[in-house]
Amino acid sequence: MxxxxxxxxxxxxxxxxxxxxxxxxxxxxxxxxVPTDEKGFLVLAGMNVGITTEVETLENGDLAAQAATRAATEADGAYLVQINSTTATQEVAWSGSYADIKAMTEPLSLAPGRYTIAAQSPEEIPDAAWETPRYAGSTECSIIKKQTTTVNDLTCRLSNIKTTVELSADLKDLFLNDGIDDLQVAVALGDTRMVFGRDETRAAYFRAPQASNQMTVTLTGRYNVKGEGETPVYQPVTMTQQIGNVRAGQWRKINISIQHADQGNVKFIVTVQTWVYDSPLVVDVMSKDYAVYEEEIPDVDDEVTMPGSPVLLLDCTDHRITDPFRITAASFDFDYTPVRSNHPLKIIGTPQDGTTIADAHCVFGSDNPDFLAALESAGYAGGVVQLLPANDAGGRLVVNIDALQRLSVKFTDEGMYELYGFAGRHTAKFVVTDSQNRRSYTTLTIDVIRSxxxxxxxxxxxxxxxxxxxxxxxxxxxxxxxxxxxxxxxxxxxxxxxxxxxxxxxxxxxxxxxxxxxxxxxxxxxxxxxxxxxxxxxxxxxxxxxxxxxxxxxxxxxxxxxxxxxxxxxxxxxxxxxxxxxxxxxxxxxxxxx
The missing domain is CATH 2.60.40.10 (Immunoglobulins)
Structure with missing residues (x-):
């Protein structure tokens, strides 16, 4: 001094x-x-960037009981690594390769705050191509002035959509194989299309244009309509099937087989297994018999935050978004009309990997039925408040996208005081989608204490x-x-x-x-x-x-x-x-x- x-x-x-x-x-x-260079230190030299590998273990018994295991292999040194501040200026604090990280001999000096460390494949994600998996992952850490923080592991998971098609042997036997109008399966995601031949074993990888996508599967070929021992007569067949809720990070395993019905007709049996390489690893299996031209496969909208999707934090240094936010009488200054909030809620959503925020909404829940009824009467069915395009929710919120492409959602004094009118525990689930259609789910708990x-x-x-x-x-x-x-x-x-x-x-x-x-x-x-x-x-x-x-x-x-x-x-x-x-x-x- x-x-x-x-x-x-x-x-x-x-x-x-x-x-x-x-x-x-x-x-x-x-x-x-006053000096402003009191920094903290981040040690990355021991950090391992791993990639989840496709190791499967299928248990005997019901398909719904199938499970998968995952392992991690070390990423290539060319993997891109970037460190972004998630507080204050949201600036890029460091960028380079995984090899640069491994070669570090000194810790990084950073301003105190929260940071996201993200790694991704060095190659861009193609719209669709054979055997082109891309991986991405991130982790967070806090930097405290004059203290050292160590990050040991960062796991990258699949960031495009893996798709494979398997045709049963009996199905292939019943289709003409003359090299002209041969059996094939076309898989399309939007305008992007990949064609699987009858013996194709490679995986196609699709870029996910939306957070949730619809995949179209079309089987074509010439099928033998005559019975065994009769002279074959081949008839053109086309079967189209829709698969919903297809997301980045999934492996869609499409299996098609054939079955003869009692009346002599045939049915195509379509089974779709969805392997999700995330933590925890989830496997959901959908199976149903479909006659030719019947087109519906059910799916489940799992609310899993996708790798590389926007990160949401509270815009304050003394509270984590994972902890309940408490609103009491002490939260307000009653000397003013209207009443002012001493520390209003402000949520910042930061897109990753150079993307932008494309969509955002919030779903409110509560143990106070009066709060839910008030939302309904205000026109928010199911407690859903659309945040983008910018919506002030009747003067209760200020929503905008700043110059750094961050989403800012701030409760006004009126909004905070209106929340204070409903005692109980409320939840605000923020669903934010970026321009690569990666979606994050972040739930903030709000405790209003009036007793x-x-x-x-x-x-x-x-x-x-x-x-x-x-x-x-x-x-x-x-x-x-x-x-x-x-x-x-x-x-x-x-x-x-x-x-x-x-x-x-x-x-x-x-x-x-x-x-x-x-x-x-x-x-x-x-x-x-x-x-x-x-x-x-x-x-x-x-x-x-x-x-x-x-x-x-x-x-x-x-x-x-x-x-x-x-x-x-x-x-x-x-x-x-x-x-x-x-x-x-x-x-x-x-x-x-x-």
């Missing part, structure tokens, strides 16, 4: 002690640049401090900010979030050895712990708050620092205190005036 910064920090800390004598003279300090339950620690203001009021502070007038916190079972977690705005920006907090998010039970550094004790966030006698059943939280000495710094306006401190019975939140609201 340079001398100028030390002088400024000393002045801020002195103000916390001498606040009563400051009068109306405002202390001004020249802005000091006056005594579960969790109790937080009350001391000496007249009101938790429901925004307190105006100036150099000449700073309130006492003290809380009494009790727990029947003992505190197990205590976090403080400083939403400082222009009053307490991140760089100023850093200069005070503080941070926007702080764990009071496990401070991130000794310097932070010392500062927390000095300012009253932690007991000054050196005691621990873990397990405490009765404690005072008095940060009165911290408040004058807001007046010394140049920024003015609103700021918040959000407290989350947890014990064995639950979590309670409290918001300390301030307005720093001139």
């Amino acid at each position: 340079n001398i100028r910064h030390n002088i400024r920090l000393a002045a801020v800390l002195a103000a916390t002690v001498l606040a009563a004598g400051c009068g109306k003279d405002k202390m001004e300090f020249e802005p000091v640049p 006056a339950s005594t579960d969790g620690p109790q937080i009350v203001g001391l000496d007249g401090f009101d938790l429901t009021t925004r307190h105006t502070i100036t150099v000449a007038s700073t309130p006492k900010v003290a809380l009494h916190i009790t727990s029947a079972t003992g505190i197990t977690a205590f976090k403080v979030y400083i939403l400082g705005g222009e009053v307490l920006p991140d760089n100023e907090l850093k200069g005070l050895d503080l941070a926007p998010e702080m764990d009071l039970i496990h401070p991130e550094s000794e310097a932070m712990e010392n500062r927390l004790r000095e300012l009253g966030f932690l007991p000054k006698d050196g005691g621990s708050i873990e397990g405490a059943t009765d404690m005072t939280f008095d940060i009165t000495e911290f408040i004058p620092a807001m007046c010394v710094l140049p920024g003015k306006g609103h700021c918040y401190l959000r407290l989350e205190v947890t014990d064995a019975s639950g979590t309670k939140e409290a918001s300390l609201m301030f307005n720093v005036a001139q």
